[in-house]
Amino acid sequence: MRAIVFAARNQKEIVRDPVTLLFGIGLPIVLLGLFSVMQKNMPFALYEMNNLTPGVIVFGFSFLTLFSGMLLGKDKSSSLLMRIFASPMSATDYILGYMLPLLPIALLQIFICLVTAIFLGLSFDKSILLMVLVLMIISLLYIGIGLLFGTLFTDKQVGGIFAIFVNVTTWLSGTWFELDMVGGTFQSIAQLLPFVHAVNAAKATIDGAYGDMLQSLSIVIGYTVFITSISIIVFRRKMQAN
């Protein structure tokens, strides 16, 4: 119950800062439009909607990292968290309170991107519905990373780190180009990180390759559990050392 109350407050804080929210939802749509125009002028099928849409939606999730990290970082800098720490809420209540409000935003991002992609030529079938579920699971990874950033850094630092993060996740996710086009160490590093597996899981779902999807998704889930657990442990320590 306390987590729900806190989540409602956090949702209001995010939704009432509409510029960042609109940017997080609007940018993926602009990218879908731009790349679909590029595809029309390309001799090979690199940016076809079925191939591009999963990656662009996952790219949009990096804004969930920004939202959760900034909110937690801001609360930490403003003494509000000290007031909340003095209340009977537990560390799990806090973490749930920061995670839950971002799930409807993730769903909204997915919905708006899918509608845009269908408008631009994505073929709709039941695998799209399954992809929505897979994407919701993937969104937890990005929310968890945001919580870790927010726990460790101030809101201003999170803003700077996000600029690096969004580049790392995009280049190493195989959204804009196949990683084996670069190969070598670049590809090896990308395979060690969860971002390419997140995009692959979504792509495999839309292609109906459910075995590949499960393999990639299990790596993403593993990372999500690991990162969220670290966030909770660090958060607990911060609570006690406040």
Added chain:
Amino acid sequence: MTINIKGLTKRYKERVAVDQLTLHIQQGEFFALLGQNAAGKTTTIKMLCGLLTPSEGDAIVDGKSIVENPKAVKQILNISPQETAVAPNLTVYENLLLIGQIYGYKKVQAQHQAQVQMDLFGLTPRQRDKAKTLSGGYQRRLSVAMAMMTNPKVLFLDEPTLGMDVRARNDLWNILKQLKGKITIILTSHYLDEVEALADRIGIMHHGQLHALGTLQQLLIETGKRTLEEVFLEKTEEALS
């Protein structure tokens, strides 16, 4: 609601922030804790609120130990932190509801209590305004009202009038005077006139230790000084090397 502090100590590696603090605060007492910066006041409050674990010692708040049962202690106290602690994008009313519900109030109960606090703190005309649009004085007022939302048995006010103008301070003093005797209040402040106006008893901390304790009159008689400021300066005087 008494607070019985016994040998409370907080150590950070070599530095001792609070050193064997022993103190008894009576139910309904308005107690002022004074000291220079880094004297250990805020660390003491943080330990009593369950925000910091003591290195040694304990405090019994209404029969409950802050070491053994911090969650039960948290349920009966509230704090207005040193810096204004409000949710900036929530309205005045929503900020109050948030605190009430986090402490376990049902929505209707929280709504009623929020109205009581808004009336008490003169916030009703601003109830629909977002906290970030309020002046510093009103934000402070809201911060204290949020601490009062849960009808705490013990209220910690950490420099509640810092940055307020004269009128806003005076308004808050009048509100706090109304609370005297009803709940136990522990105040830290650098404004000695505030302490003189409000406190039943005064403790002066220096280097983590309690250097003086008593009513204003007792402290003046004990030291032979004419003002609290003179008492404070004597009790916190550094030895010249």
